[in-house]
Amino acid sequence: MMKDEKATAKVERKVSGIERLPTSSRRKEVSDTIKGAGVFIAGAAMLALIAPSAVVPGTFPLLIKLFVLGLILRIAYIHFPQRAVLHRLGSKTAAVYRSLATFQKLYVNVGIVSVACFLLGWLGGPSIFRATLVLMLVFWGTVAVYDVLRWYRALSDQLLGKAAIGLAFVAASNLAYALAGQEIASVVHVVPTGFTHATLFIALAMIPVLLIFAGGFVSFACLLLSALVALPAALGRHIPQLLHWLLAGTMPKLEFRHALVTRIFQVLFYGVLGTLLYTQGERGMPWYDREMSRAATWLVFNFDMFEAEECKIASGDRLMPLGDAKFLVAKKSAGGDITFGHPVKCDDLPSP
Structure with a gap:
């Protein structure tokens, strides 16, 4: 009779999703957690002896905070009565993540890395925040470069795309060469027609300036597109069909899941990235202009005179x-x- 009641209670707990682990299993997990905590403390002590906190200020206080937070979450997870619900949620989330395209996975990782960096910066103080901010921006830039190469590959397969790439390359090259000529003229105070070598080198050095211009353009374009988010939200899946009909099938159809959410994220992500690139680049332009003047002077003297x-x-x-x-x-x-x-x-x- 008692065995039947225990079995019935176990089945009811499984059905309700609140099956609790046996006491022996929980004790073993707690014991393993304590052992892991001891290993972490020993490793942190060794690290404190080898690398003093003066090398990276705020590192060890951050490690202590993360250790305490992780220990609390681990103990709470061991005694959480609805672990089955968490397992099912984790499995569904992992399945959805695996079903995404590569660039969509990168977008998800952008969100995860951004939240993690801000959390670490908040826990670690100003010095850690600056380091995590740099790491976050580097990861953002990596994702943006991947997207640019992906879009370039897609455009280069189409006739109109090849024309657009060619026009963009000609416009960017012409602008860089014109800016380089202006820089040379401001140094030598004559028409810079004969300073071929210096002009070419300075034109290459104008790539960061072109990126700043591109950031401003992307920021404005994303701001304009964000005002039109209500239209795709209202039309939903009909937009790809409308574009395919409007262009008579001349452009390839892009098939991927969660298209609307992906487009909204792209507008927000590249809007923020373009704004950061433009504003921070504009702040650094006076310093960069001085360095370009020095470089132009040296290049003209050593290569064209x-x-x-x-x-x-x-x-x-x-x-x-x-x-x-x-x-x-x-x-x-x-x-x-x-x-x-x-x-x-x-x-x-x-x-x-």
């Missing part, structure tokens, strides 16, 4: 022909400072 004998110049000075029998002369001081003079003719130069 020569110690020629067309004019009588002092030893160490260099000149560059400008046309109409005029030359640009640069002087380098003992301290390494480079100065450019006004365009002059050889006869007008003073004796060295």
